[in-house]
Amino acid sequence: MPLDLAVLVFDLLGTFAFAISGALLAVQKGFDVVGSLLLASLTGLGGGVIRDLLLDQGVPNAFAEPLYLVPVVLAVLIVLVGLVHEGRLHRTLLVFDALGLATFCVMGATIAHTAGLNPVAAVLLGVTTAVGGGAMRDVVANRVPQIVDPDGVYATPTFLGAGLAVLLLELELFGAPAAVAVALLVFAARLLAVVRGWRLPLASMR
Amino acid sequence: MPLDLAVLVFDLLGTFAFAISGALLAVQKGFDVVGSLLLASLTGLGGGVIRDLLLDQGVPNAFAEPLYLVPVVLAVLIVLVGLVHEGRLHRTLLVFDALGLATFCVMGATIAHTAGLNPVAAVLLGVTTAVGGGAMRDVVANRVPQIVDPDGVYATPTFLGAGLAVLLLELELFGAPAAVAVALLVFAARLLAVVRGWRLPLASMR
Amino acid sequence: MPLDLAVLVFDLLGTFAFAISGALLAVQKGFDVVGSLLLASLTGLGGGVIRDLLLDQGVPNAFAEPLYLVPVVLAVLIVLVGLVHEGRLHRTLLVFDALGLATFCVMGATIAHTAGLNPVAAVLLGVTTAVGGGAMRDVVANRVPQIVDPDGVYATPTFLGAGLAVLLLELELFGAPAAVAVALLVFAARLLAVVRGWRLPLASMR
Numbered sequence: 098m099p100l101d102l103a104v105l106v107f108d109l110l111g112t113f114a115f116a117i118s119g120a121l122l123a124v125q126k127g128f129d130v131v132g133s134l135l136l137a138s139l140t141g142l143g144g145g146v147i148r149d150l151l152l153d154q155g156v157p158n159a160f161a162e163p164l165y166l167v168p169v170v171l172a173v174l175i176v177l178v179g180l181v182h183e184g185r186l187h188r189t190l191l192v193f194d195a196l197g198l199a200t201f202c203v204m205g206a207t208i209a210h211t212a213g214l215n216p217v218a219a220v221l222l223g224v225t226t227a228v229g230g231g232a233m234r235d236v237v238a239n240r241v242p243q244i245v246d247p248d249g250v251y252a253t254p255t256f257l258g259a260g261l262a263v264l265l266l267e268l269e270l271f272g273a274p275a276a277v278a279v280a281l282l283v284f285a286a287r288l289l290a291v292v293r294g295w296r297l298p299l300a301s302m303r
Numbered sequence: 304m305p306l307d308l309a310v311l312v313f314d315l316l317g318t319f320a321f322a323i324s325g326a327l328l329a330v331q332k333g334f335d336v337v338g339s340l341l342l343a344s345l346t347g348l349g350g351g352v353i354r355d356l357l358l359d360q361g362v363p364n365a366f367a368e369p370l371y372l373v374p375v376v377l378a379v380l381i382v383l384v385g386l387v388h389e390g391r392l393h394r395t396l397l398v399f400d401a402l403g404l405a406t407f408c409v410m411g412a413t414i415a416h417t418a419g420l421n422p423v424a425a426v427l428l429g430v431t432t433a434v435g436g437g438a439m440r441d442v443v444a445n446r447v448p449q450i451v452d453p454d455g456v457y458a459t460p461t462f463l464g465a466g467l468a469v470l471l472l473e474l475e476l477f478g479a480p481a482a483v484a485v486a487l488l489v490f491a492a493r494l495l496a497v498v499r500g501w502r503l504p505l506a507s508m509r
Numbered sequence: 510m511p512l513d514l515a516v517l518v519f520d521l522l523g524t525f526a527f528a529i530s531g532a533l534l535a536v537q538k539g540f541d542v543v544g545s546l547l548l549a550s551l552t553g554l555g556g557g558v559i560r561d562l563l564l565d566q567g568v569p570n571a572f573a574e575p576l577y578l579v580p581v582v583l584a585v586l587i588v589l590v591g592l593v594h595e596g597r598l599h600r601t602l603l604v605f606d607a608l609g610l611a612t613f614c615v616m617g618a619t620i621a622h623t624a625g626l627n628p629v630a631a632v633l634l635g636v637t638t639a640v641g642g643g644a645m646r647d648v649v650a651n652r653v654p655q656i657v658d659p660d661g662v663y664a665t666p667t668f669l670g671a672g673l674a675v676l677l678l679e680l681e682l683f684g685a686p687a688a689v690a691v692a693l694l695v696f697a698a699r700l701l702a703v704v705r706g707w708r709l710p711l712a713s714m715r
Contacts, residue, residue: 120506123451123506124505124506124507126447126451127453127505127506128451128452128453128505128506129453129502129503129504129505129506130503130504130505130506131456131457131458131459131462131503132450132451132452132453132458132506133506135434135450135451135458136451146357150356150357150562151558151562151568151569151572152568153359153565153566153567153568154359155359156357156358156359156420156424157357160357160420160424160427160428161420161421161424163421163423163424166423166427173506176506176507177504177506177507177508178508179507179508179509182507182509214568214572214573215573215575217575217578218568218572218573218575221572221578222572228547232649236442236648236649237438237442237447237448237450237451238447238451239445239446239447239651240651241538241649241650241651242649244544244547244649245535245538245540245544245547245548245649245650246540246544247539247540247541247544250543251543252543252544252547253543256543296541297541297542297543298541298542298589299536299539299540299541299542300532300535300536300539300540300541300542300544300545300585300588300589301536301588301589301591301594302589302590302591303591303594326712329657329712330711330712330713332653332657333659333711333712334657334658334659334711334712335659335708335709335710335711335712336709336710336711336712337662337663337664337665337668337709338656338657338658338659338664338712339712341640341656341657341664342657352563356562356563359565360565361565362563362564362565362626362630363563366563366626366630366633366634367626367627367630369627369629369630372629372633379712382712382713383710383712383713383714384714385713385714385715388713388715442648443644443648443653443654443656443657444653444657445651445652445653
């Protein structure tokens with residue numbers, strides 16, 4: 098699979114996963130179906146739109162390519178009819194959010210690196226792409242964003258994922274298989290952090 | 304009236320209407336006059352700034368053209384001296400917000416279409432322009448944005464308005480009279496939704 | 510000191526001050542160290558990123574120049590080990606926030622003016638740069654932004670600072686000494702407003 102196509106497939110998959118998380122939160126909050134569509138769009142497309150705005154290369158993909166609406170609408174429908182729903186352990190949203198994080202940190206870093214940014218900037222853009230949509234979802238739904246919630250290691254795996262992706266890109270070892278492997282690693286790290294209750298040190302040692 | 308001038312007049316009118324809604328919310332929240340000016344600016348200019356950022360065509364109009372400050376300052380003054388104030392039914396804010404929605408969905412779609420975006424993207428940009436400023440107003444004032452509040456059909460009329468505007472543009476039937484007609488339709492639909500208590504299906508059928 | 514270098518030094522200083530305020534808020538909210546890093550980045554770099562997005566001149570400095578990460582990481586570490594901490598009067602955060610406001614309103618206006626914007630737009634961009642990062646900090650930490658909090662004159666000194674900077678630029682009297690003087694004036698005005706409990710008129714006279 099050529100890298101262009103792989104990037105597109107990955108980006109659509111991440112969009113779908115984040116859109117599911119947005120639609121699930123819409124159900125929790127009692128939103129109607131259009132509110133769900135807007136929250137799913139913001140979550141699924143938001144990170145990529147921020148990435149494209151920062152790269153300053155014309156109209157963001159999410160607006161220029163109607164194809165990006167397909168995973169969003171699909172996610173809203175799937176949640177609407179109840180094919181995916183929040184379980185008793187409240188972890189369905191977390192799993193889809195983790196899948197979005199995993200794909201978007203790799204994709205954001207790859208797209209930024211391909212656009213010619215320096216490695217550090219590419220890592221930062223990968224992290225921003227990964228956490229941006231979820232942060233806007235949480236702000237609009239009026240809850241403290243998971244990025245700053247100490248109950249769980251959230252952004253750290255995306256630093257690892259974006260860092261690894263950029264390292265492999267610099268070493269010219271990157272391709273679709275490497276992207277999948279790094280994304281799976283991030284996904285596993287995020288889920289393990291939730292299941293095992295991993296914590297990081299607090300912001301103050303006092 | 305040439306389309307350029309009509310676009311400007313419409314854009315200033317929508318800015319004024321949204322700025323009034325921001326200034327009214329500032330009064331409700333007990334903000335001071337500079338807080339009111341900032342909230343009115345964010346609401347009145349926010350949607351257009353997001354639109355211009357997404358279109359990636361230089362400095363957004365709201366910053367490049369000092370003329371856009373006139374409706375914002377006017378709105379703050381009008382609310383300050385009490386010429387427009389929130390009534391017992393709490394609907395003054397809703398009416399001005401509806402007027403902003405109606406003008407901005409048509410203008411956003413028109414400007415995006417004129418900038419060469421495909422029809423689907425133009426509709427999305429129209430909706431984003433219409434709901435963006437109000438969403439930022441509500442987030443900054445720390446309440447759940449109306450876009451996701453199930454108590455009332457909010458974003459749906461803007462999809463209709465932006466869709467109709469793009470359809471008429473594609474058919475080359477668009478002009479100032481059509482823009483006014485579509486905006487009035489959106490305005491009426493939004494107000495009817497509030498008055499009649501229209502609801503959409505919830506985000507989950509379970 | 511040439512103006513380019515002065516701009517960079519000022520920008521890094523403002524970033525550091527705002528990042529300290531973000532890291533202090535992270536401690537108050539009980540965030541972990543990565544949450545603190547994200548909130549410090551958002552606060553320290555957010556205003557400049559918004560400024561650069563609005564100026565539409567390529568990738569924002571905060572992403573393109575890894576140097577901007579130094580003050581952010583430094584701020585998080587300093588707060589982590591407790592070298593700077595919130596006092597009993599809860600004013601440490603306010604002081605660093607005021608320092609950020611003071612430097613960023615001058616820098617934002619200067620950069621916008623140098624980029625060729627008209628004087629009014631340059632003032633607005635200065636204010637936006639100054640209040641943008643703090644507003645995002647407060648929204649993400651789920652509190653009403655200080656920009657609209659009536660308990661204290663917050664944005665007004667940045668209008669004065671940006672206005673003075675643009676006036677001096679227009680008169681060709683601007684340089685590093687003038688920038689320092691204007692920033693000190695804004696800093697003093699903001700702190701006096703807090704200490705003296707200055708208030709502005711409310712948004713409604715009714």
